[in-house]
Amino acid sequence: MEKITRISNELKDWILQTLKSGVNPESIVAAMVKKGFDQDFAYLTMLRILNNQSLKTVDGNQSPYMYESIEIAKRGNIITTTDREVKVLLKMDKPCIIYLDNVLSIEECDQLIHLSTNRLQPSEIIDPITGEKKAVPGRTSKGAYYHLNETNLIATIERRIEEITSHPLNHGEGLQVLNYNIGEEYKAHFDYFPANQIDMDKGGQRIATFLIYLNDVGAGGETIFPKVGLSIVPKKGTAVYFHYGNSHGQVDRMSLHSSIPVITGEKWVATKWIRQTTICQNSQMNEVLT
Template sequence: MAASPAQPITPELRAWIIEQAATGISAPALIDAMTHSGWREEVAVDAVEQVLRGHLDQLARQQGLPPAAAVPEPALDESPRWLDAGDRQVEVLMSLANPRVVLLGNVLSQQECEALIAAARPRMARSRTVATATGGEEVNDDRTSDGMFFQRGESELLQRIEQRIARLLHWPIENGEGLQVLHYRPGAEYKPHYDYFDPAEPGTPSILRRGGQRVGTLVMYLNDPPKGGGTTFPDVFLEVAPVRGNAVFFSYERPHPSTRTLHGGAPVIEGEKWIATKWLREREFT
């Protein structure tokens, strides 16, 4: 599989990449093999990404899945330790490719966490979820928390955090919903669910008129519950501990379980949990 760095992606190379990936060889291992064969690393990375993404899109079409959409994405191509979020440096703690999950540290300061809780506390009410059957909202037994929504940009604090998120995830501010703050008391939880809107539900078209599908989620932890309250991803047996100032980001390029973004809020065992969630849409959210 020798190749010169300038060589285009040939049918033979495409078939080799797909064949190797199908046997379980990881993308980094494929890139390493290509660089040892004479490819420049950046060319090998682009070739592997292009071939595998195209192959997955082809498989999705064959299976009748919805088309893939552009998604928010931190700049992780060179495996940086820190990301520039404008007014602060954000730490990259963990990155998972499938599903796309990135754990980030130092997203919010202690003072910002406390200020969000203080601003949200007087406005808390029993959490509601979007009712895709009708396009409205409803109380859901799977979500036993209290919550509230800020309007986008309603305060200097919100504006600062929204600008930071936009820069961090390379996604326009106007494509984000207003920040939601949730409060979980002992025993409260949010059972596993998807954040995208189910295309099969009758109320989804009216929801999508406000900005298209959700394509990404950022969950920011505002305090440190002593036990429980993690964010779980059952499809990959991953649980993210809630640590004040940290955040977990995940994206989903199509509204389908193939994204493996099933997730939930584990029950709080001791203490309480406060989080702030930012949902990101395909287009401007109005």
């Protein structure tokens, strides 16, 4: 079988992200070789990346990401749902980032934190090379996962997200609640999958993220979009929506983001990842249980 001796921009980005999260270069090279990359090519690629040298990619001439009109951006400055009015506080087109107020009530935020406290587990990432879940130093939060409509509270929040974004409920992964204590962070990363990890049986590529802030943070804990110089300060009940996948199968590399370390207090957020198509219920349950 012929060994792989080419690398895409997307995979290069994910290698950089994985290095920043604390995974050592030898482990990444070993994973590349396991996935069919030529060993010498894998080592040379890693050396070039570590030394900030230019690296030729197979999609070096790839067309720029094509921004498309999305439903949430057409809704005006106030989005009306079944049970509340959500206010648009900030809107950016390229990349698509929308900051929203009054997404959850104070009581709903407190209830979700209380519900999640006793089921927190160390957060993991999906390895961009192997597809395996693993804990890494660059993601130091703890998380709790829910399947769709698991409780009345979860069902209410899921329905509201569907109404705000116009994405069908079954296009979304189950809600994830994350807790960051002092010094904890999630280094710069993308939420979309590398091309070799897209599973159409599980809804295909991630195309958008809906991130809800469940508490105020005394200092630190901002969500940073470094390629556009944007910093979102956590405010209880607000949410940030960002869209990074289009109908042509492209992903927006401008969506790179991080959660910087908490300096004072703690940080609670709820994350909803949205896929390009329907996720079957069995896949939802498997994601929660594994």
